[in-house]
Amino acid sequence: MIKVALADDHEIVRYGIKMVLEDDPEIEVIWEASDGQETIDKMHESTPDVLVADIRMPLLTGLEVTQQLKQEDPTLKIIMLTMHDDSEYILKSVQYGADGYLLKDTNKAEFNKAVKMVNSGQKYFSGDISTTIVNSIMSGGAIPTTKEVVSPVASQDYGLTKREKQILSLIYDGVSNKDIADKLDKSIRTIETHRFNIMKKIEVNNITELLKKVDREGLLN
Incomplete structure (x- = not known):
């Protein structure tokens, strides 16, 4: 049985993913978290085989959670979850040590496949960058730094209310x-x-x- 934990600040998203995963008899969701700090706390209490975490969460982002947890234990298996099919997000995920990257509209078969592959020690990245390319980066290529992934410019609020x-x-x-x-x-x-x-x-x-x-x-x- 693969033990999975879900971290997302939207309850309805967690519910939907849980239904998808637990439809597979080999997967069990052992706990859920609604923000980054709660995720860290629960990981210290009960470690799943695979953590599925939204990239954008309150308190700590999914990327920050991944970075902290991977520093504590590099063997942890973490899949990033996002709405955005964008190479910048994928590269950030790789940089912070994520083992997988999935879009929230991923179908049931792919979601379960990703969890099983990551649990077995493989990488699974959907989106613009294929699993093969990401595995190549992880095994020998240089992982881009944050500045290489995104070139920040001076922040401004554009007069937004x-x-x-x-x-x-x-x-x-x-x-x-x-x-x-x-x-x-x-x-x-x-x-x-x-x-x-x-x-x-x-x-x-x-x-x-x-x-x-x-x-x-x-x-x-």
Whole structure:
């Protein structure tokens, strides 16, 4: 039996992943955590075979959790979970020692396959960089430093209001306009207007450009 732990600040995401994983008789979810610090604490209490952690969590990010845990015990198996299919995220995950990288919309078969491969000591990275390339980097190639992965520029807030920053954070987390509207008790049209204004202020044309710029310039730091 493969013992898995789930770390994500969205309960519904954890529930969905748990249902997917435990549909496989060889996998058991032994605990869940809703933020980075809780993940660290629970890892010290009960170590799973594989930890599946969202890249973006409160208190400590998934990358920070991975870095700290891998420094304590390099043999730990950790899969990063994210909404973003982007090579920058994958390289960051490699840099911090992650054993795998999965998108949240990964299908059941691939999710279970990834957990089993990582548990067996292999690497599994979905997205723009294939498992073969990542394994090559891990076995002999130089792992990029943070500065090589992302070239930071001077951070600025682009005149975003407090509400716009709040909505930007939710957009970054992959929350839909409807769910943002429900959460903030606003109409969908109001959220769409905020979204348009945010993209106009930040000077991007689509969501992909927006997410990359948030990372590159640390707009949510």
